[in-house]
Amino acid sequence: MDRDACVVVGDLSVDILSSLPDPDVLTRLASGRDVNIDCGSELRIGGSAWLFTESLTAQTDVVPLVLSAVGDDLPGEFVRSHIGSTGLLTEGIQRVDGQPTTTCVMTYFPEKQRLMVYPGRSGLRMSSADHLDSFLRLVEPYAPSCTWLSGHSLNGAQGERLQVLRSLREEMAARGSKVVLDLVPHRFRDLVGGLAKVDGMLGRIDGVVGELDTLDELLDSPRGLRGATADRMKYLAEELGVRYGLGVVQSRLGTDSYGQAVALDGTLVDWQEESIADRGMRGLGDRLAVKALTTAKYL
Numbered sequence: 001m002d003r004d005a006c007v008v009v010g011d012l013s014v015d016i017l018s019s020l021p022d023p024d025v026l027t028r029l030a031s032g033r034d035v036n037i038d039c040g041s042e043l044r045i046g047g048s049a050w051l052f053t054e055s056l057t058a059q060t061d062v063v064p065l066v067l068s069a070v071g072d073d074l075p076g077e078f079v080r081s082h083i084g085s086t087g088l089l090t091e092g093i094q095r096v097d098g099q100p101t102t103t104c105v106m107t108y109f110p111e112k113q114r115l116m117v118y119p120g121r122s123g124l125r126m127s128s129a130d131h132l133d134s135f136l137r138l139v140e141p142y143a144p145s146c147t148w149l150s151g152h153s154l155n156g157a158q159g160e161r162l163q164v165l166r167s168l169r170e171e172m173a174a175r176g177s178k179v180v181l182d183l184v185p186h187r188f189r190d191l192v193g194g195l196a197k198v199d200g201m202l203g204r205i206d207g208v209v210g211e212l213d214t215l216d217e218l219l220d221s222p223r224g225l226r227g228a229t230a231d232r233m234k235y236l237a238e239e240l241g242v243r244y245g246l247g248v249v250q251s252r253l254g255t256d257s258y259g260q261a262v263a264l265d266g267t268l269v270d271w272q273e274e275s276i277a278d279r280g281m282r283g284l285g286d287r288l289a290v291k292a293l294t295t296a297k298y299l
Contacts, residue, residue: 008040
């Protein structure tokens, strides 16, 4: 193939989005009152696999090869048909009989806070070894340079599903694809485990991307850095780089900006800071992650 490709592994969902302009909403809810607001809502494709895919296609000409699952229901067909309408392959999206497609409700508040209501361990995830085999045959001509693995795939992974993920990692690494793990969901340590457990589940990977709050729970920072957000991000990115090759740490910097530290083999190679005053938070981390992968020449 003339264009580079990236395998994208994660969840897909139907998201209902709304933004609340009134900062007093939570106060009124906490007092036990109902709240009615005329703000409208939006139906979107979501999930970690799609948010990364959107960012990848918006910033590069890399071909996303999505490996995921939906239910055999109307929302699942909506997801598959929408993705297909963009010209992307849908053969990697498994239909799972008797299971509903994941639905998420996301509410955004004036100071960029988000209320996210979504399934935990009940979320639908690809788990069929036969499906993986057919997917690997499908993507072979594309020779993907990178494999992006959402941590949502590890949440509750055991038995056949865990073996499928491990087999995917082994096969893509054997083909020369850099395997990078995104440390989601929030509360990663509680829902999935520490980095040693991740290493045991997957084997050798080539990079890790995570939010500062998550990595503060997984790695120790020197005492002198605990109040310095940017310095702590850079330090933890270098620590991840030593351990995996690529280390990426993201975080909000105050109320109006968002930052990202990128390290390769223990050396900081990039620091980015962007204003979020006039934009939403949806997909921001994925957009910056694509930049990190490009900087690292993983894409």
